[in-house]
Amino acid sequence: MPSTVPIFDFSDRRFVVTGASSGIGREVARQLALSHGHVLAMARRAELLASLAQEFPQRIVPCVADVTDTAAFKPALLQFAGGAPLAGSVHAAGINRFAPLRAFQRSEAERIMATSLWAGVDLVRLLCGPELGTAGASHILLASVSGLKGQAGLTAYGATKAAVIHAVRSLARELAGKKIRINAVSPGWIPTEMTEEMQRFYPGGAEKIVQEHPLGLGTPRDVALLALYLLSDAAQWITGSNFVIDGGYSA
């Protein structure tokens, strides 16, 4: 097993992590807590957030909220910040839906985009504003290799992730003046609730998916440690970039 000694020290720093009830977001919150950071852990399912907070009662504050409803969770954000600026965020809340063109549903597509892209941009708006923004902060939006490579049935999801990658470029230019950084992280296939659901649509099943990743499938921890690096001061010269982490899938 990998060492449990933290690589980074986020003592006295506060972060917001969305999608913290499950998968990648949950592991990002855990790794931040293990590295002595404080985390506002956001998602809709209260029980899952409660069990996460139970693991790190001193470090993780659960926030049951729909990430697309910025106005609703703003008070919780301000309370968590306690009058001080926040050190950054990881927007891992996301949904996916497999739909070839003939099964395309516009309302579903808009929900995917609203959750991954617009909710992330709006969160960053709040966190970079006068109340919560500060020089040195770092933000991450979860994109995907699906935003770089076309995949049948993933038009809405792929377009959303490509849009995330690009939004980050524009935002990086805007935020550089404030010395705030923002980057995208694009994982390959990581077994989580999301991929468990998607797997039904792959006739070759799990085996074929594994074969497409030369290093095999990744873990939420692999992605979380990259995110921690980007949140840390070690990444102080990195902004507007997209980081592919996919075990060689796109090599």
Add this chain to the structure above:
Amino acid sequence: MEKFRELFAQALEMKTDDVKLDARLKDLPGWDSIAAVSFLAMVDGDYGIKLTAEEIRKAVLVEDLYKLVQK
């Protein structure tokens, strides 16, 4: 039944009137992998039934798919 035939027709991009329950799937020109996963995705939304690509692959007749969504 009518709902199933409409959905199946949409997944294969064929006319609803041409959907025959006793037809063999592999004899239908529209029955390919995209049609199969489209059918899966539509069943999800319209019936709330979560089938897998593997279950669909086992179907021989159109009727077998009808039975799957009646579960």
